[in-house]
Amino acid sequence: MGRKPRNHRQRWTKRDINQIGVLARKGVDTDHIAKKLGRTSYAVQTKASVENISLMPKDKKNVK
Structure with missing residues (x-):
């Protein structure tokens, strides 16, 4: 395992x-x-989700 x-x-x-x-x-x-x-x-993604913080780049938000 890593550090x-x-x-x-x-x-x-x-x-x-x-x-x-x-x-x-x-x-x-x-x-x-x-x-x-x-x-x-993974910890950052999880915490961002719990706090309703979008990690998606601005230019990708409106792509369908």
């Missing part, structure tokens, strides 16, 4: 959640957000 992220099993802070939203609005991909927060991509 555990530095924030493995740590509570999410309001700052972490805010940072997901800010970076997602800038179009930063999930892997980079995860690395910046010391989390896994």
Whole structure:
């Protein structure tokens, strides 16, 4: 198995959640957000979903 992220099993802070939203609005991909927060991509995707934060790039939102 690989290394555990530095924030493995740590509570999410309001700052972490805010940072997901800010970076997602800038179009930063999930892997980079995860690395910046010391989390896994899956953890970031899950938390974004719970907090109703869209991780989809702006140019892909209206594609059918």
